[in-house]
Amino acid sequence: MLIWLLLTWAALAGELRVHMLDVGQGDAILIEAPGDKRVLIDAGTGKSGVSDLLKKRGIDSLNLVVATHPHADHIGGMAAVLKTFDVGMYVDNGMTHTTMTYSRTMQALEKRGVNYRAAVVGRTFNVGDEAKLTILHPRQTPLKGTRSDLNSNSVVLRLVHGRVCFLFTGDAEDPTERDLMNRGLKQCDVLKVAHHGSEHSTSDSFLRAVQPQVALISAGSGNRYGHPDPHALRRLEHAGVAIHRTDQRGTITVTSNGKTFSVTADGEAPRNQEASAEATALKPDDAKPAPTPSMAANPVNINTATTAQLDGLPGIGPSKAAAIVGYREQNGPFKTCSDLTAVYGIGAKTVAGLADRCITEDIQ
Ligand SMILES: [Zn+2]
CATH class of the missing domain: 3.60.15.10 (Ribonuclease Z/Hydroxyacylglutathione hydrolase-like)
Structure with a gap:
């Protein structure tokens, strides 16, 4: 599989x-x-x-x-x-x-x-x-x-x-x-x-x-x-x-x-x-049940993602996804993924788990 x-x-x-x-x-x-x-x-x-x-x-x-x-x-x-x-x-x-x-x-x-x-x-x-x-x-x-x-x-x-x-x-x-x-x-x-x-x-x-x-x-x-x-x-x-x-x-x-x-x-x-064995272990994300294979590798922009997209990230459920969107609307865009720790309920451990999936900017 x-x-x-x-x-x-x-x-x-x-x-x-x-x-x-x-x-x-x-x-x-x-x-x-x-x-x-x-x-x-x-x-x-x-x-x-x-x-x-x-x-x-x-x-x-x-x-x-x-x-x-x-x-x-x-x-x-x-x-x-x-x-x-x-x-x-x-x-x-x-x-x-x-x-x-x-x-x-x-x-x-x-x-x-x-x-x-x-x-x-x-x-x-x-x-x-x-x-x-x-x-x-x-x-x-x-x-x-x-x-x-x-x-x-x-x-x-x-x-x-x-x-x-x-x-x-x-x-x-x-x-x-x-x-x-x-x-x-x-x-x-x-x-x-x-x-x-x-x-x-x-x-x-x-x-x-x-x-x-x-x-x-x-x-x-x-x-x-x-x-x-x-x-x-x-x-x-x-x-x-x-x-x-x-x-x-x-x-x-x-x-x-x-x-x-x-x-x-x-x-x-x-x-x-x-690619090295260590990098190999990162993807696809075994912790989640069957995401589509190409999606498994795709990073998510936390400044533009919908609650549904954020919900799909490791360690982020529906309530944290909603909290991210709420925080973003009140305080403006996140500069870095580490800034997510300012959102209620999100700690450094959750942010570390997002390391390979989180981005803050799309280049045009
Ligand atoms: Zn030089």
């Missing part, structure tokens, strides 16, 4: 693709999710031509754009992206920078009237009907006094598509990794290696917490920083992680069907991987 459910669920689910674009020494990641939703995380350097790379892939609009932090190898191409494409929403880490690149980005944002949000931990976005993107970092009080506060406060995101999980880390460094682990970082299958594989990130303990199967590294061939660092590579190898590098293979694409995923580089055959 369980196998049938899983097979049916996988057949009904669409494919999600994550492209780590070959932008040389920088980051630019395009997510194409079922339901024709597109997210861009970072935009490479000004010279990397991200807008052209996106146009070549037939992209004409982006539902969500995230700037992990305001360094030029991440937002260098951002002003051009904002001028070229219709962008539904723009999220950054809320930190300003003194460079022309940063000012140009903010000017483009204002000129195009793009909906702007500073990252809030726990804010979750529905990316189409099947994928959910959650902000894990930075916290409201940013990390201070680190080797690079801009890097350490990179926006960190977790993308979940069925049983397949992706972790995007920007240029996060050791202090970020420790902060994430202190807050209970979960296992995740595909790791976007932080800071181009620098020595200051990807610690052994972080790898033990995340247990990734695949690591994606974006670095420019022969770059002057020596990225990726040999020690970071060794740590990944010791942890048994398959490493894929843009400086060696060009643009790398991970394709997920919600159950398994494969990794390809431009022009190469796919390498299949199963």
Whole structure:
């Protein structure tokens, strides 16, 4: 029965693709999710031509754009992206920078009237009907006094598509990794290696917490920083992680069907991987009697869901569903799923049980 459910669920689910674009020494990641939703995380350097790379892939609009932090190898191409494409929403880490690149980005944002949000931990976005993107970092009080506060406060995101999980880390460094682990970082299958594989990130303990199967590294061939660092590579190898590098293979694409995923580089055959056993155990939800298989994986937006939809969530019965709707009508939308604890009758345990189902925002 369980196998049938899983097979049916996988057949009904669409494919999600994550492209780590070959932008040389920088980051630019395009997510194409079922339901024709597109997210861009970072935009490479000004010279990397991200807008052209996106146009070549037939992209004409982006539902969500995230700037992990305001360094030029991440937002260098951002002003051009904002001028070229219709962008539904723009999220950054809320930190300003003194460079022309940063000012140009903010000017483009204002000129195009793009909906702007500073990252809030726990804010979750529905990316189409099947994928959910959650902000894990930075916290409201940013990390201070680190080797690079801009890097350490990179926006960190977790993308979940069925049983397949992706972790995007920007240029996060050791202090970020420790902060994430202190807050209970979960296992995740595909790791976007932080800071181009620098020595200051990807610690052994972080790898033990995340247990990734695949690591994606974006670095420019022969770059002057020596990225990726040999020690970071060794740590990944010791942890048994398959490493894929843009400086060696060009643009790398991970394709997920919600159950398994494969990794390809431009022009190469796919390498299949199963999602991990731990992630497998999460779905479908065995605790509930026979929901339709595709629905079992779908997140629910607590700001727009009906009482009937909320009632279907684990740990939420009809009275709690009504209390959520009542609270929302009185106090406005929930910023994060943790805010549900403000609703009478809902505690931290219930909220924890909703972790993989609750979202607070649909991207348009
Ligand atoms: Zn960088």
